[in-house]
Amino acid sequence: MQLDHATIVTADLDTARHFFVEIAGLTEGARPPFPAAGYWLYANGRPVLHLLDATATAPRAAGRSAPRIDHLAFRLDSAAEWQALLARLHAAGVDHHTAQVPQMGAQAAEQQLFVALAPGVVIEFVTALPHGQLHAQR
Structure with a gap:
């Protein structure tokens, strides 16, 4: 699936x-x-x-709660993709913040970047690339 x-x-x-x-x-x-x-x-x-x-969109049926998605995440697999994303964010003046998913066992730590697109809509970009590779091309 x-x-x-x-x-x-x-x-x-x-x-x-x-x-x-x-x-x-x-x-x-x-x-x-x-x-x-x-x-x-x-x-x-x-x-x-x-x-x-x-x-x-059509009105919701009475008594039916609105579905909700907390965030969407897009995985970037290369330092070039990550750098291009950062460049576009900066050029457009889009606010964002970063975080790190801690290493778990053999799985490497991952870098995250979050953008609040609109109230209730958060977009995450994530990569397993080492921190040094993500900033090497600035």
């Missing part, structure tokens, strides 16, 4: 699209002709993130 895609419902569709395309590095691609506005964003040729206009 593998994750197919995630959907973010947002009232600011264009800002979300801009972040995921211009900052995160996903590409906008083909999307079926759904009646509600939205975008399908691709990574490595696959549609992995669907953005949907919150103002066009």
Whole structure:
């Protein structure tokens, strides 16, 4: 089993699209002709993130709680990808903070970078690359 895609419902569709395309590095691609506005964003040729206009979604059934995703995480496997992400974040003036997942057994420590895209929507970028490789190309 593998994750197919995630959907973010947002009232600011264009800002979300801009972040995921211009900052995160996903590409906008083909999307079926759904009646509600939205975008399908691709990574490595696959549609992995669907953005949907919150103002066009149907009202929720009475008594049904709103689903919630705490955050999405994208893995970067090369120092060049990490450096390119940092450059885009800095160029766009996007606030972010970093953290580290401590080493666990034989699994190496991982570096994390978090961006609060909108209230309730956090995007994480994670890599297992050593800290020195992540900053060597600045």
